[in-house]
Amino acid sequence: MMVDPFVISDYCIIRQNRVVKNGNTLHESDETTVAGFLTAIYRHFGINYPKFHKMDNLCKLGFLAAEVLLNHSNLKERYHGDKVGLILANAASSIDTDRNHQLSISNRLDYFPSPSVFVYTLANIVIGEICIRHAFLGESTFFIEKSFDPGRMHHYVYQLLEEEAIQCCITGWVELDSDRYEAVLYLVQKSDIHPDGIAIFEPAKMNEIYLQRT
Amino acid sequence: MEQLIAQLKHEIIEVLNLTELTPDSIDENAPLFVEGLGLDSIDALELIVLLEKKYGLKLGTADEGKKILYSVRTMAEFIRNNNKG
Numbered sequence: 001m002m003v004d005p006f007v008i009s010d011y012c013i014i015r016q017n018r019v020v021k022n023g024n025t026l027h028e029s030d031e032t033t034v035a036g037f038l039t040a041i042y043r044h045f046g047i048n049y050p051k052f053h054k055m056d057n058l059c060k061l062g063f064l065a066a067e068v069l070l071n072h073s074n075l076k077e078r079y080h081g082d083k084v085g086l087i088l089a090n091a092a093s094s095i096d097t098d099r100n101h102q103l104s105i106s107n108r109l110d111y112f113p114s115p116s117v118f119v120y121t122l123a124n125i126v127i128g129e130i131c132i133r134h135a136f137l138g139e140s141t142f143f144i145e146k147s148f149d150p151g152r153m154h155h156y157v158y159q160l161l162e163e164e165a166i167q168c169c170i171t172g173w174v175e176l177d178s179d180r181y182e183a184v185l186y187l188v189q190k191s192d193i194h195p196d197g198i199a200i201f202e203p204a205k206m207n208e209i210y211l212q213r214t
Numbered sequence: 215m216e217q218l219i220a221q222l223k224h225e226i227i228e229v230l231n232l233t234e235l236t237p238d239s240i241d242e243n244a245p246l247f248v249e250g251l252g253l254d255s256i257d258a259l260e261l262i263v264l265l266e267k268k269y270g271l272k273l274g275t276a277d278e279g280k281k282i283l284y285s286v287r288t289m290a291e292f293i294r295n296n297n298k299g
Binding site for chain 1: 229230231232233234256257259260263266267
C-alpha cells in the first residue's frame with residue numbers, strides 16, 4: 001500500500017471570535033473589535049512577547065494563529081530552522097495598514113508618516129514576524145490571490161517538500177481588512193515523521209478544514 | 215524637568231505601543247536601546263518623529279541623535295535646552 005508522503009499534523013482557525021485547533025475550540029471571546037479580540041487571544045494563551053503589541057492587526061492575527069498551531073509541536077527539536085517553510089496567502093494584502101499609512105501622509109501641512117506603521121505596509125511581514133519568533137529560515141512566500149485556493153497552495157508546498165527544499169511547512173490563509181478577519185493555518189509534515197496526522201495533505205482536505213464551521 | 219520626564223514617558227509608551235509598561239517602570243536614566251527598554255531602529259525613527267511632531271525639534275547628525283536618544287532624561291534635557299518643550 002502506498003503511503004501518502006505528507007500529512008496535515010495540525011491546523012488552527014481564527015475567525016468569528018473563536019480560536020479552533022484541530023477541531024477543538026480553545027478560546028471564544030465577546031470582544032467587539034478585532035484589536036480587542038487579538039489582544040484577548042494573546043492574554044488567554046499567556047504569551048509573553050512584547051513585540052506583539054507593536055505589530056499591525058494582520059501580523060497579530062498571523063502571529064497568534066502560528067502560536068496556537070505550533071504549541072506543543074516540538075518543531076525546533078525535529079527540524080533545523082532552514083528546513084521549516086512558510087507559505088501564506090490572502091486577498092487584501094496589507095490594505096488595512098496601507099490605509100493607516102495613507103492617512104498619515106494625506107495632509108501636506110501635517111505630514112508625519114509613522115515609521116512603525118510604514119514597516120507593516122507589506123503582507124509578507126507576517127511571515128517575517130513568525131520567522132523571527134521561531135527562528136525559521138526556510139523558503140517563504142506570501143501570495144496575494146482573490147480567494148483561498150487550496151489547489152494552488154497545495155501544489156506549491158508539495159513541490160517544496162518533495163524537492164526537500166523544506167521538510168516541514170506552515171501554510172494557509174491570513175486575511176484581515178478592517179473588521180473582517182480570518183486565519184486558517186496548516187502544519188504540514190512528513191508522514192513518516194508524523195504518522196498520526198489530522199489528515200492527508202491534499203487540496204480536498206485543506207478545503208474541508210477551511211470550510212468547517214467554527 | 216521631572217514633569218517633562220513624566221510626560222515623555224507617557225508619550226513614549228503611547229507612540230511605541232509599549233502597552234505592558236507603565237511610566238513608573240521606565241528608568242529615565244537607563245539606556246533606551248539594546249539594554250533598558252530594548253528598543254530597535256524603527257523605535258528610534260518613531261522617537262525622532264515624536265520630537266519633531268510634538269516639540270518641533272529636529273535632530274542634527276546621527277552622533278547627536280545617539281546622545282539625545284540615549285535615555286528619557288537626555289531626551290528631556292534636549293527638549294528643555296531648546297526651549298520648545
